[in-house]
Each structure stands twice: as structure tokens, then as C-alpha cells.
Amino acid sequence: MTTVIDPLHTERPTDVVRRLLDTAKAEGRNALTAPEAKQLCDVYGIPVPKEGLATSAEAAVTLAEGVGFPVVMKIVSPQILHKTEARGVLVGLQNADAVRQGFEAIMENARAYDPGADLIGVQVQQMLQSGVEVIVGSITDPSFGKLVAFGLGGVLVEVLKDITFRLAPVSREEALSMLDGIQAAEMLKGVRGGKAVDHEALAEVIVNVSRLVDEVPEIVELDLNPVFARENGATAADVRVVLDFAARTPRYRPSQEQIVRQMNRIMKPEAVAVIGASAEDGKIGNSVMKNLINGGYKGEIYPIHPKADNILGYRAYKSVKDVPGDIDVAVFAIPAKFVAQALDEVGEKKIPGAVLIPSGFAETGNVEGQEEIVAIARKHDVRLMGPNIYGFYYTPKNLCATFCTPYDVKGKAALSSQSGGIGMAIIGFSRSAKMGVSAIVGLGNKSDIDEDDLLYFFEQDDNTQVVAMHCEDLKDGRAFAEAAKQVSKKKPVVVLKAGRTALGARAASSHTGALAGNDRIYEDVLRQSGVVRARSLQDLLQFARGIPVLPTPKGENVVIITGAGGSGVLLSDACVDNGLSLMAMPSDLDAAFRKFIPPFGAAGNPVDITGGEPPSTYQNTIRLGLEDDRIHALILGYWHTIITPPMVFAKLVIEVKEEMKAKGIEKPIVASLAGDVQVEEAASRLYDHGVVAYPYTTETPVAVLGAKYKWARAAGLV
């Protein structure tokens, strides 16, 4: 029934865990008993109330001295279920005498209550001091695996769902970040004059829980609820552990080196085969051929066709096996039912990658068909992109391996989409905004290649400076998080996660599980991995476009310089919304700005130069903003006037920017242009020169700057 204190730890920790699990499994249980769970906590350094069983008054005193006063004493008897009714419970016993008398009293009361009961003894338990009630727990997510959770305890927190998650195991720093990661974080810092709780002790509980669930795969859910967090220390008053003994098949993952080697051949091929190439207009195999040719791809193109000798001027082959040279990637443009056989040939030819445009697999319910091709690919070590995709673009190679229209504006943004429709939106937007792109990739059913493969490729691809991904699910969230964590240290990773709606109440037997909204996990894990999250399709596209244009800021001090006071207010709001820090203007700098602006203008921050000013006022203040070391980023608010028309403004900004660049000064500059339609051309000109500028919006330029900052912070650069 109870844990006997074992100060000598005669049993090794791993043996304890094994014994507990074996017992539970043997008894067909999927949960540990409370005493078992407490033993587990003891082994992992998770503080629980100390307790023991005494069979004599003197033993009770020894135990009490061991656990520390005050103590609680309770009768232990299989027949006595209602201990309080039997007067078998005493609380707050302060010293040895009280414990000694308490033991006798409890035994006597129990005998009187039920003369026939077996009296095993009296449980002596450390009496917990109350504190701030928190919950520490763990769940097992189908995509992310073991997660550790932290939130305040109590019913109100369940109502508010104020809980934060991290991938297990976590470091001390990550655990501490969880304490700040809940809405009610102030509660832990001491309110109404109270003292702060022991952050280190609480972090240690979180770290140890995360280590426990990481090391013991069978633990699928765990609750410490409540944990009493005190000024000094933290103790879990109640522990629940849910087990699952079913074995899991680990996902097949090549090594990172292998991924990069294969992805490089697929994304930057020297030779491409088009399986199902066609000379007939309107066929997918025809579009793919034309896009390869008209896109300007310089490598070998091998059309594969059962009958044709020549397609669009290229020698055709019956099978990839007939092609004399090496092939790096095979693009499939044939119906689903023919894919398996052709893929087998691709494998025999040792082609490392297959781009599967055809639909008709898992997305239409044909799960077996998809499993079949995955098995073939695994056998031959062929990586699969798709099926059910538009293909992909890699502009540095002039490669349009897709049936969509070619895309040729080269640049530094790599984009991917799980959905074909979103892929088309990416292409249309890119063309319309002249967004410089290195790659656009369709992932479709993600039968094999997924976001983490792309991330490892783009990490080492010098043509890519930012990765922007649309995804609906992550087949292996943990692998994605690991890849993102590594890649985002070097290059910004932006993710639009579609399907944010909570999956509804999940069948969970733990509090932690019930609190785990699907999106909250994505939110926390993506942030933990250094990912910049896009909240909308437009955000994804604008971040992809703007982030590579802006230099990385060297500090947090943002200054707004505006001709329109009204824009200044909205730009300030946008700074708050996007987590940017408006610099508190030092008085010397304030004075320096004031020299350039009218007496009724406002220095401070925003610097309001007022509306009727000539170009020189904009120019002088922007120059000052760039020159002064204490300022790290500029937000410009332009107001269309006769005295400083839009294109004049654009030119002067570009001039100052170039002048400073020549002196080695580069800072991110974004701009919001308020005015008549001429501001559209001015914004476009500014963008072309590295100033992220938009007409008719104060929020978008600041959001792009905010995204750059979010990445720079996560990467430790600012």
C-alpha cells in the first residue's frame, strides 16, 4: 500500500522502473498505483511527500523524524475504507510525543470502529505546506511524441486552458521558459506582495519529468497535479501515470548526410527523365517536357514513352533502364496504376529520386497503392516526392519540373506547399510581386519526402536564404522540429500551419491530455524550434518575400520616422502587435532629431516630422536614424504631399540607404506609404532597393520586420 523509505537505494533506478513496469504489465494494468508512481518519482528526483508504514508507536516516531514534522497519520487496514469516519486520521502532528500518542489513539479508535478489521499499521506522511498550485505533466502526441506540459493548477486554469508544451526532454533553460510561457506567469512571480515561487525547483521538476518520459517509452501520459510550488521548493501532491506496452515501429529515416546527398541530386539534377513524356498538347507529360525545355534547363532531358522515338526534339526511351547515362531524378506523368512498375525500373536504374505528379493514391482512399510504391522505393532506396503534386521548381538550375507554368524570377526564397492549390497561389503571387525564388516544391501526400528533408537540403543550399512552408500536418513532428531547430539557427524558417481548429475533445485520461489543444502544441513546439509562424497565407507570402530583402538587425531598438502623425500611431500599434520594441529616445538623439523637424513636430518615438515637410526633412532624419549606432531598425511612415511626392520620397530613401551602405551601415528599413495611387509605384521601387514598403497598410511592413526579428532572436543574433 505504501512506499517504505529506502535511503540506501539498495535497488538501482533502472531496476526500480523495470520492476514497476513488469508488475503492471503482468497484472494487465495500464496505470501505476499511487505508491508505484511515487516510487518512480523518487527514482527520478521528483519531490513527493515522504511517507512510510509504522507498525508500532516507536516506529511511527522514527518515521516522522525521517520525513520531518509536521506529519499526517492514517490507519492502514483493508477493511477500513472510510478512515475519517473511523477516527483513523490525524493531521498536523508536531512532535514525537504527539506521534506516539497519535499512533495509540488511531489504533484504538480503529479497533473500536471495527473489532474484526486487520490493522496493518499507521501510515506516517509528510504534511505538505500549500503553495501556488501548478500542474506538470506529459502526453504522447502522434506526431511530436513525448511532450512535457506546464500550467497553473486549479479549475480556473482548466477553463482557460493556460498551459504550455515542449518536446521532451527539456533543458533547464527550456523548463524555465515554460514558467514564463503561460498567460498567468505573473502568478509565479509573487502578486499582492507575495513572494515568488522557487523557479529553479519547479524547473527541476519539469526537467525530471521530461527525462522520465523520454527514458521510459511505456509512459504515455503523466500528471503531477497539483504540484505545490513554494518560495522554497516544490512538491507533487498527486501523481498519475498511464502506460502503454504496445510496441511502436520507428519511422524510416535516412541519415542527415544521406538526405542531403539524395536531395541535392533530386533538386539540382544533371539529368532528368520524364516518365510519360508526351508530344500531345494538354497532356501533363507534355507540359512537363515544355516547362523543362522552355524554362531553360541545361542538363540532360530523357523522355520515357512506350512507343515514341523522339519527343519535342529529344530522343525518347521505352524505359529509364534503356537510357545510357546516369539519371538524377525521374518525373512521373503517368496514371497512378502504372506508377509501381515504372518505379521499380527507376529503382533498378539507381535513380535516387522520383517526383510523383499523379494523383489517385492515399488522397482518394487508395492507401494500399501508396503503401505499395513506398515499399518499392524503400527496396531500391529511391526517395519519393508526392504523389499528388504539381512537381517542383529550382530556379538556379532553370528547372521547372512541373506541369504548371514556368517561373523564372531568381531569388533567395524557397517555398513549399502541401496542397496544390496553395502551390498555385504561391506561383501567382510570386510572379505578381516579382518575388525572387530559389525553389517552389509540392509535397502532396508526403509518402516519403517531407518538410524535414527539404529543410536539410535548403540549409546547405547557398541559393536559399529563407524557407517558407505551408503544411497541413507534420507526419513526424519531432523530426521536423529537430530539423527546424538546426536550420533556423542559420536561415529563417516560416511555417503556415493550416488546420488550426482544435481537434475537439480527445479521449484522454489525464488532465494534461484534456488541456492539449492541437494548435497549442504546434504553437509551442514551433516556437521552441525557432520557427516563425505565419498566421495567414498572405503572411507566409509576404514574409518569404520580405525577410531575405531585409538585413538582420543588430539590436532591438526600433525607431519610427513619420510624416503623418496618424500613421505613427497605427505603426506603433503594429509594433506592439508584432513584439517590436520602440526605442526610448535618448535626450541627445531627441535633440538631434528636433534640429531637423518643425517646432510643433514631435520627437520622441515615433519621430513625427509633420506632413508639410520637404524631401530634406525626410532625408536628414532618416540619415540620422541610420547613422546613430543606438538605432537598429527604421520604420518609415510616408504621407503623400505636393512638396514631397511619392517618387521623390522613394528616391531620397534609396539615396540615403545607398550612401550609408557605402559607409558599411546596413539596417532593416520598412515603410508604409499613405497617399494617392502613385504610392504604389513608389513602394515597388523601394522594395526593389531593399526597403520593404507597402501602400495603404501600416500593419504589413511592421509584420515583416517583426518576422525578421522573431527569427533573429530565435537564432541568437539579436
Place this chain on the structure above:
Amino acid sequence: MTTVIDPLHTERPTDVVRRLLDTAKAEGRNALTAPEAKQLCDVYGIPVPKEGLATSAEAAVTLAEGVGFPVVMKIVSPQILHKTEARGVLVGLQNADAVRQGFEAIMENARAYDPGADLIGVQVQQMLQSGVEVIVGSITDPSFGKLVAFGLGGVLVEVLKDITFRLAPVSREEALSMLDGIQAAEMLKGVRGGKAVDHEALAEVIVNVSRLVDEVPEIVELDLNPVFARENGATAADVRVVLDFAARTPRYRPSQEQIVRQMNRIMKPEAVAVIGASAEDGKIGNSVMKNLINGGYKGEIYPIHPKADNILGYRAYKSVKDVPGDIDVAVFAIPAKFVAQALDEVGEKKIPGAVLIPSGFAETGNVEGQEEIVAIARKHDVRLMGPNIYGFYYTPKNLCATFCTPYDVKGKAALSSQSGGIGMAIIGFSRSAKMGVSAIVGLGNKSDIDEDDLLYFFEQDDNTQVVAMHCEDLKDGRAFAEAAKQVSKKKPVVVLKAGRTALGARAASSHTGALAGNDRIYEDVLRQSGVVRARSLQDLLQFARGIPVLPTPKGENVVIITGAGGSGVLLSDACVDNGLSLMAMPSDLDAAFRKFIPPFGAAGNPVDITGGEPPSTYQNTIRLGLEDDRIHALILGYWHTIITPPMVFAKLVIEVKEEMKAKGIEKPIVASLAGDVQVEEAASRLYDHGVVAYPYTTETPVAVLGAKYKWARAAGLV
């Protein structure tokens, strides 16, 4: 010290209030004592613990029977401050005997504790049953006046600032909406198997507090904290009342009839004077003249100039007083220092409105100058627009009374801005998007005419269907709220409130005050007034453009029909974000949709018709969506394919829409277009035909539909 129960109410309620205030004022206090505050509560039907003073055991029993068992008894003696130490407190007395003995025991204990003490008697108080702790309070906002507040009690709620506000007084319905208006609303509905609190009783407390503060202007802050809300009833355990006896000057407000009469002459003038008209290019008075003339204004134009006889072909006058006919509005294009004298002449000429373009008043620190012109205007009953504005447009009269460029796309959206820069953004966006506009108005310093004047004008202006306003502050938030509440019943009112950043901790002596973030008040009051709040400049502009285009939905059932599954997911996310209800698809309708889509397409909602479908599939499913009575609004997701190109899609949607319109069926339709750049033209074509369509974004079309719904709900139409 204590309130004697007065069941007969010998004193009239108003007399009680007056007596309490007079006493406080006479004693130089700015707060009521706890017993005074409780008397106030008694008068206003706010439940507080009943209590009374007993000087004998029998009197104590009578009192206890009056307040109801159980009771608390406490010694009352000026000399005994530590009542518990004196053993002068008893709690939980359940019957007459216990009270009788309790009285004797307390008196005896007190005598023993301090034989020299004056024993006034024993206070007998109703013992409160605990419940859910909530706070009900009131503050006085400089703009909105008396507000009533509701939130959960306790320290956690202070940390989370989970509190909601309404203008006082509130109706029972509004009070009930406050209970649902906090994040933690679930707490009141009973959690973990607990029972719900008494919503009616709690609403009554809120209603009565709101009535109290409304009727007693001197009460500037009030806290009931905590109020114990139980399954049956609610009682305020503690009451704090803060007073301010300083008199307030009410703001000058003409009657609504007068406002409308004057605003109609100003906005739809038959004759306009331009004070400071000029023939010289580059002068503001020249731009105003040209805009009036070139804009096509058909009324009389009177240039006013000290010397000229004729300006741009119009006879000029030295003063408005020299003009023979009536003048409806005078546009000022002269420096600030000449405004006062010219305004006096405008007043003498009985011109009802002056449009003050000049800057150089309060915005540059010249507060006296502004006060001077306001006084002149008030003397002559002239309404002032500005100063420090670009002027205004009223397109149905071809009137461009501004120095900016003319605007001529007539339509149903009226816009206003407090800032000139934002005004220019409105003009540029409108022109770029071909937004149909009835009016664009600059409000600038708002020395007189403000948003509420405009609202009353636009309410009765048949050329306006939606009002969209940018504002930084509301000089009289209460008047605005009243106007908005009235107008939004007929026409949507959209507001972009700039300056959302909390003003920081305000010096407040109440909990309610400390919890009142400035923006939270705006949020709640704007919603209470039926206003649709825009979160960004783009939202303001897109809502103004889209709301008049969409018919008002007749119910909440929204259906998504999409060619791209990926768009469907993002559109669903956007529905959640914008408070739209995706209809649960009835099985017969599901079957009807399935008839048109491929077997692997998904019916349900979204209806995923899959990407490779011909125009007829879009057409059939959209027709079904419009024809079926149970569906109230459609969201379309288009995916660019060869088989259904963008313009084909646009045409088919317009065709079905027109076909249904001929049958009398009109429902709001919005569309998100994913594809190559041709989708831009398709979106534009759709918009021109009443389908709110956007390329490269899933969120904006749904946000516009959401805005239409928000208004329709507030106006009671859906």
C-alpha cells in the same frame, strides 16, 4: 459602526443617498465608510450581508432570526480592536439557543479581557456562504463616463485582466451578456460537476450597480469585491465607494434634429464659399477651387479674396458678407491667424458650417487659438469641421471640398479619418480598388464636428450604406456610442481605433480601475454599440469596400465549396477566426452535393470538388448552394487549372449568381482564388459583380464576410 436593519424603510432612498453624500462631503471625505456603502447597497437592492447591533441576548436572537441562521457574532467596543484575541467573535451559530449563549459568552469574555472597556453590544451578522468569487464594479472614464465592470474575483483574475465593461446603466440582457463576456465564463456555468451560479441574481447586482452609479454622479469608482455568486443568489462581501464632488461642465451638444439639419447643408451644399480662394497654382485655395470646378460640382461657388474680382472664372468677393445669396458651407484655405475674423463673418452671414483646412491650432500647441474659434462658432451657431484637415468629399453632389486630388467613383461607402495621412491612404486605396464611395471626411482636431455628427448624417443619407471610420480618440465616447448604437441598427459602422496600446497603469484607487486597460473598454463598448471593429487599416478599407457589395445573410449557415482541399482547410481556419459557423451538412444535402463531385471528393463542409474538375462541377455545386434554403452564405475556393481557367470560373460564378438573382435568391458569396496571375483579373471581375473575391489570400474574403455577419448580428438581422 453598523447598519441597523430598517425593514420599514422609513427614510426614502434618495434621502438616504443624499444624507450619505452630504455627510461625506461635510467631513471632507472622498470615500464612504463600509457601513455607509452598505446602506447605499441596501437602497439599491445590492445584496450585502444583513447585520445589526444587539444590546441583549434576546435582541441578538431577534436579530439572528431576522438575518437568518447561521450567524456570526462580534463584540462591539471602541476599546477592543483585536476582537478575536478578546474571544469576542463566534461564527456559525445555528439556532436561537446558540445565539443566546453566545451573546452572554462574548460579553463575559470581553469584560474579562478588558474590564474598563465600553461594551456597546454584539454585532449579529449573516454568515456568508462562499461561492464563486466575482467582482462587480464601476469606473468613470474621461471619454465614456460611467462604466460598469464584471470579472471573476481573486488574484489570478487580476493577473489575467479578465474583465468586461459596459456603459452604465445596463439592461438585464446586457448584464447577462457580461457574464458570457469574460474568458473564464465557463467558471460560472459549473465545472467539474459543480452547479452553475445564479446568473439572474448576478445580473441583477450588475444592473443595480449600473443604476446606482448612473443616478449618483458623485460616485466615480465602486468595487463590490468579492461578490459570492452561489447556485442561489449572490452577495457582496465587501463594498468600496469613491466619491468626487467636483462639478463637471457638460459638453455642448445640439439636438439630433439640429445636427442632421446642419450636416445636410454642410455635406450637400447648394452654395460653397472658398475663403482664401486663389488663382495661383500650388496654393491650397487654388487646389480647392480647381477640385470644386473639375470635380463637377453643380452648385454655386463663391471665391472669397481680399483683392481679386474673379478667380478661375468665378466672381470673387472680399467677404462672405458681400455674397448676395445664401451659403451653406465655407471652406477655409487661409493661414490660422486669419481664421478667427473670417469665421466671425461666416457667422454673421448665417452660414451653418465651416470647413477648416488650416493647421496651426491645438495640434501645434495653439490651444487658445482653437478655443477662440470654437467660441466664435458657438456664438453664431456655426458647426466646425477640423481644423487641420484635408476637407471632405461628397460624391453624389460631385463635391470635392478638399485640396487633395478629386475622387469620382460613386458608391455606398462613407469613410472618415482623424488623420490626414490616413485620409490620403483612403483616397489612394479607393482609387486603386475602384471602391464606390459616397463620402470621405477629414476630422482632424475635431474642435466641433466629430464621428457622432457624421453618424447621424450618414444614417439618413440614402447614398450611404456603410460607414467606416478611423479614429485615434473619441472626445465624447458616450455620445459616439449612443449614435453608433442607433445607426448600426440600420447601417454597418466599422471603426479602426488607433492607439490600442494600454496607457499604462493608471492611478486608480479601485480594483476595477486597475483592471481597466484602455483598449478593453473600447473593445467592449464598441461591441455593445453594434460597431464592427477593424483591426488594421487594410481591414477598415476592405470592410468598407466589401460590406455594401454583399447582401445581408438570412442565417448563420456558411458553406465552403472548394476546388483545392488546401484552400478548404485555410478557409475553415478563417471561419473560426472570424466567428463564422460552418453548417453541419444534412445528409440529404450531402448526397445532393455528392452527385456532382468525384467519388474521392469530400462532401461535408467544406465541399471539396477536387482540383481537376470542369466548369460544370463548380457551377452545379454553387447553384445547389444558392438554391438550398438551409444555406445562407457561400465561400468559394478556386484552384487554377487548365480545365477551368480563372476567367471561365469568374464567368460561371457570375452566371449562376445572376440566374439565382432572377429567381429572387440573393446570398453573400465570397471567393479566394489560388492560381497564376490571371486570377487577379478574375477576382476583379467577380468583385464588380458582387462577389467579394481576392487572389492569393484565404483570410481576407472570409474576414469581409465575417464583418458583414458581425454587423447583421448586432443589428438583429440574423
